[in-house]
Amino acid sequence: MARVIKERADTIAQLAATFRTYGFNGASLSVISESTSLGKGSLYNFFPGGKDEMAEAVLDEVSDWFRLHINEPLAAAGNPAARIEAMFTSCEEYFSSHQLVCLFGAFALSHEQKRFEAQIFRYFDDWAAALTTALQDGGWPRQEANALALDIIAGIQGALVIARARHNPCTLNALLMRLRLTIAFESRAPFPTESRTLS
Amino acid sequence: MARVIKERADTIAQLAATFRTYGFNGASLSVISESTSLGKGSLYNFFPGGKDEMAEAVLDEVSDWFRLHINEPLAAAGNPAARIEAMFTSCEEYFSSHQLVCLFGAFALSHEQKRFEAQIFRYFDDWAAALTTALQDGGWPRQEANALALDIIAGIQGALVIARARHNPCTLNALLMRLRLTIAFESRAPFPTESRTLS
DNA sequence: TACGTTGTGTACTGATCGGTAAAACTGTTT
DNA sequence: AAACAGTTTTACCGATCAGTACACAACGTA
Numbered sequence: 001m002a003r004v005i006k007e008r009a010d011t012i013a014q015l016a017a018t019f020r021t022y023g024f025n026g027a028s029l030s031v032i033s034e035s036t037s038l039g040k041g042s043l044y045n046f047f048p049g050g051k052d053e054m055a056e057a058v059l060d061e062v063s064d065w066f067r068l069h070i071n072e073p074l075a076a077a078g079n080p081a082a083r084i085e086a087m088f089t090s091c092e093e094y095f096s097s098h099q100l101v102c103l104f105g106a107f108a109l110s111h112e113q114k115r116f117e118a119q120i121f122r123y124f125d126d127w128a129a130a131l132t133t134a135l136q137d138g139g140w141p142r143q144e145a146n147a148l149a150l151d152i153i154a155g156i157q158g159a160l161v162i163a164r165a166r167h168n169p170c171t172l173n174a175l176l177m178r179l180r181l182t183i184a185f186e187s188r189a190p191f192p193t194e195s196r197t198l199s
Numbered sequence: 200m201a202r203v204i205k206e207r208a209d210t211i212a213q214l215a216a217t218f219r220t221y222g223f224n225g226a227s228l229s230v231i232s233e234s235t236s237l238g239k240g241s242l243y244n245f246f247p248g249g250k251d252e253m254a255e256a257v258l259d260e261v262s263d264w265f266r267l268h269i270n271e272p273l274a275a276a277g278n279p280a281a282r283i284e285a286m287f288t289s290c291e292e293y294f295s296s297h298q299l300v301c302l303f304g305a306f307a308l309s310h311e312q313k314r315f316e317a318q319i320f321r322y323f324d325d326w327a328a329a330l331t332t333a334l335q336d337g338g339w340p341r342q343e344a345n346a347l348a349l350d351i352i353a354g355i356q357g358a359l360v361i362a363r364a365r366h367n368p369c370t371l372n373a374l375l376m377r378l379r380l381t382i383a384f385e386s387r388a389p390f391p392t393e394s395r396t397l398s
Numbered sequence: 399t400a401c402g403t404t405g406t407g408t409a410c411t412g413a414t415c416g417g418t419a420a421a422a423c424t425g426t427t428t
Numbered sequence: 429a430a431a432c433a434g435t436t437t438t439a440c441c442g443a444t445c446a447g448t449a450c451a452c453a454a455c456g457t458a
Contacts, residue, residue: 021310022310023222023309023310025222025224026309028414028415029415029416029417030414039436039437039438040416040417040418040437040438041418041419041435041436041437041438044417044418045434045436046435050416051417101308104364105308105360106308106309108360108361108364109300109304109308109309109359109360110222110225110308110309111221111222111225113364113366117366120364121366123364124361124364147377150370150373151354151378153357154354154358154360154374155350155354155357156357157356157357157360158353158354158356158357158358158360159353159357160308161304161353161356161357161360162307162323162349162352162353162356164312165303165304165307165312165319165320165322165323166320167312167316167320171349174346174349175349175350175353178346178350179350182381205405205406206405227445227446228445228446228447229445237405237406238406238408239407239408239447239448240405240408240448240449241407243448244406245405249446249447
């Protein structure tokens with residue numbers, strides 16, 4: 001019999017895909033076992049903590065990806081507008097090729113928010129901090145940049161909800177395009193008047 | 200023994216709360232039975248189709264509420280800006296008092312998107328249509344109003360994601376406040392230039 | 399009072415759940 | 429080849445799952 005020996009890291013991408021498709025509760029061990037081509041024994045060998053540890057590992061992997069491809073580029077040196085544009089592009093590519101699901105967003109809306117609260121909080125917090133940095137580098141005052149960063153991240157998450165609801169990947173591109181233009185438009189007035197600040 | 204005879208309609212609000220808290224998969228029949236104080240016999244008497252029918256009834260109830268309190272006021276006569284402001288206010292109240300969860304949004308991000316696709320699509324489509332009407336009444340050209348309506352609805356859904364992620368209801372208010380100002384700001388220029396339209 | 403309808407409580411089913419235990423296999427080291 | 433750690437298969441556990449069956453209780457009507 002042809003046995004294939006795997007490592008823990010090899011399974012995480014498939015685990016992530018399974019959680020994205022079925023959710024945490026819907027991804028039963030038998031479903032996971034089939035999608036990873038791994039028996040329960042192997043799964044518990046890699047993840048002694050069971051499903052919780054699998055989900056944690058997946059969230060960590062996603063966090064790492066975002067830190068590397070989104071947050072660090074956002075906070076790095078270079079043209080601020082280009083950095084932000086790169087964020088939008090990367091997000092489009094990432095979510096389009098990952099079932100239009102942000103696991104952190106999906107978990108935040110579900111009962112798993114309780115179990116993974118700290119990781120979820122940190123994911124959005126890190127993202128917001130990096131985007132705030134880029135916006136500040138682009139000339140926005142600290143407080144306004146902070147609020148605008150949250151607006152944009154919320155806009156991206158909302159775009160994913162609507163794109164999924166419509167079962168139409170183009171919706172994501174369209175909504176993100178308009179999100180981009182919102183910044184470009186607002187940034188034409190480098191010093192926002194108080195009428196646009198949060199009371 | 201004090202038995203309380205209920206009707207099907209009496210249970211739907213509690214069912215909705217249970218689905219919001221635990222999600223579709225997480226809301227097992229025993230959880231539902233406890234939260235509704237109803238035995239399985241009663242539940243299957245009211246909902247012969249089981250959990251699927253319960254969820255469908257809940258989604259229908261939410262749809263009806265939004266049609267009555269959001270969509271119809273949006274599309275009715277009166278000051279367009281006031282109608283839109285009423286939408287924001289109603290949404291704030293509704294979601295703040297409903298665990299910061301929009302069931303349609305949560306289902307859209309989960310595996311239940313498949314099962315309830317039609318209802319989910321219709322919910323957002325009706326909402327977008329009503330909001331588009333209000334925006335057109337406020338002077339926005341049809342196509343721009345249509346796109347802006349989707350922006351706003353996505354913004355609201357995203358705000359719910361972030362508010363849940365932060366476990367902080369005030370975040371919803373803050374994000375919705377800035378969403379409002381975005382419209383107010385953009386509408387100062389009643390005839391948007393092509394630089395703000397979607398390519 | 400008697401009767402049908404509707405709602406309720408309890409016990410049960412087979413299937414599946416998450417998780418465990420241990421034998422059998424694999425590749426590496428010695 | 430012998431020993432070993434890491435991986436995989438298989439069988440199994442008690443608990444819970446969604447759903448069913450059915451006797452029984454409350455109600456409206458007559």
